Amino acid sequence: MDFTFLGGAREVGKSSVLMQSDGLNLVFDSGIKLTEPPTYPMPTDHVDAVFLSHAHLDHCGNMPALHSRHKMPVYSTAVSFELSHMLQHDSIKINKLKGYPPTYAEKDISRMTAGEIHVQHGREYIFHGKAKFTFYDAGHIPGSSGILVESAGKSVFYTGDTHSSDTRLLNKAVYPDHADVVISESTYGDRLHPRRMDVERQFLDEVEETLERGGVALIPVFAIGRTQEVLLLLESPDWTVYLDGMARKASQTILRFPDMLKNHYKLQEAVDNTVWIKNRRDRKKICKEPCIIVTTAGMLEGGPVLDYLSHLHKDANSNIMLTGYQVEDTNGRLLVEKGYVVDEESGQRFNVDMNISQYDFSAHSDKEELAKTVKSMDPEEVFLIHGDEDSVEALKGEFGERNVHTPGIGDKVRIN
Numbered sequence: 431m432d433f434t435f436l437g438g439a440r441e442v443g444k445s446s447v448l449m450q451s452d453g454l455n456l457v458f459d460s461g462i463k464l465t466e467p468p469t470y471p472m473p474t475d476h477v478d479a480v481f482l483s484h485a486h487l488d489h490c491g492n493m494p495a496l497h498s499r500h501k502m503p504v505y506s507t508a509v510s511f512e513l514s515h516m517l518q519h520d521s522i523k524i525n526k527l528k529g530y531p532p533t534y535a536e537k538d539i540s541r542m543t544a545g546e547i548h549v550q551h552g553r554e555y556i557f558h559g560k561a562k563f564t565f566y567d568a569g570h571i572p573g574s575s576g577i578l579v580e581s582a583g584k585s586v587f588y589t590g591d592t593h594s595s596d597t598r599l600l601n602k603a604v605y606p607d608h609a610d611v612v613i614s615e616s617t618y619g620d621r622l623h624p625r626r627m628d629v630e631r632q633f634l635d636e637v638e639e640t641l642e643r644g645g646v647a648l649i650p651v652f653a654i655g656r657t658q659e660v661l662l663l664l665e666s667p668d669w670t671v672y673l674d675g676m677a678r679k680a681s682q683t684i685l686r687f688p689d690m691l692k693n694h695y696k697l698q699e700a701v702d703n704t705v706w707i708k709n710r711r712d713r714k715k716i717c718k719e720p721c722i723i724v725t726t727a728g729m730l731e732g733g734p735v736l737d738y739l740s741h742l743h744k745d746a747n748s749n750i751m752l753t754g755y756q757v758e759d760t761n762g763r764l765l766v767e768k769g770y771v772v773d774e775e776s777g778q779r780f781n782v783d784m785n786i787s788q789y790d791f792s793a794h795s796d797k798e799e800l801a802k803t804v805k806s807m808d809p810e811e812v813f814l815i816h817g818d819e820d821s822v823e824a825l826k827g828e829f830g831e832r833n834v835h836t837p838g839i840g841d842k843v844r845i846n
């Protein structure tokens with residue numbers, strides 16, 4: 431059995447792993463890395479099937495390009511497919527806007543849809559009479575999955591992005607009892623998260639203080655998962671919450687898949703209580719009064735959040751509340767480190783005088799949780815991927831004598 435790491439190894443971005451077993455070429459994920467310009471996983475000669483773990487661009491962003499080349503079936507949950515199409519369409523627009531060459535077109539997304547096979551968590555499927563596979567709830571975003579493949583007498587578990595504790599939105603991840611080989615993410619392989627309860631309390635206090643001093647609480651969010659969790663948190667009869675951008679569309683889509691949520695009634699209620707903002711005129715208007723605005727993009731790379739910043743950046747009473755990790759070379763990171771952002775579309779630079787606060791609402795397990803999860807499956811071999819150099823090495827240190835690999839991009843490892 432061979433594993434080749436096509437991307438997402440010793441880095442976060444463009445996740446893709448090729449597993450060759452019993453004459454089959456199976457691929458876990460095919461994402462992109464949102465560098466400028468974007469980068470892609472290494473190509474491979476032949477693909478029999480792809481398993482998609484979840485609808486984040488670092489896992490699904492290259493899928494239409496891979497499908498147009500190999501025409502293989504793609505397996506995932508129904509909601510992951512819908513959400514990934516939304517991101518893929520948006521990605522075409524962004525590439526066009528930034529002048530980067532397209533790697534697929536709208537028609538490739540439609541063609542891929544015909545080859546998409548919807549799976550359910552916890553059910554066993556058989557591929558070509560040779561491989562068995564089961565998707566497990568990964569607790570990371572709605573529809574996210576870890577994937578167990580059994581082939582040639584061995585079991586392999588690919589965690590995808592995983593979160594082994596409950597949030598307001600999702601139940602914690604479920605794992606198989608055992609796997610011979612575990613391929614684990616390592617995003618927070620070198621860090622521990624603060625207690626969720628403490629982060630939530632601090633976040634809500636800060637919203638309240640901002641409103642009391644007459645400011646706007648501007649909350650940039652990732653459309654999928656973070657938006658819905660923040661809305662559940664902000665659910666209060668005294669507060670008006672405005673919802674804008676792809677955050678709106680993603681919430682509508684997710685609500686159509688109630689089985690993927692911890693409590694879909696609560697989310698429905700929270701979304702129903704928001705006021706939807708659809709145009710620039712309304713954006714300008716709501717910025718004049720104290721209010722709460724939840725909008726994309728989470729790392730300030732485009733989307734309505736930049737429009738809001740154009741109105742609010744000089745207002746010291748207002749607060750921009752970042753709800754996730756800000757990747758290097760993004761506007762979000764620029765804001766945290768240098769105090770300004772650049773709207774690429776207009777070329778305008780905004781020096782931000784607002785309060786800037788940041789919260790660790792992570793949707794990933796931390797170092798301790800990852801180590802515990804992997805050990806619970808008692809694997810013979812472990813591969814640590816989806817983490818920067820420091821993270822994979824720090825996590826490796828948790829396993830002592832066990833056979834742990836920290837492959838780089840292009841590495842091929844044989845397991846006997």
Ligand SMILES: [Zn+2]
Pocket residue numbers: 484486570591
């Ligand atoms: Zn993810």
Ligand SMILES: [Zn+2]
Pocket residue numbers: 443445486488489591816
């Ligand atoms: Zn990821």
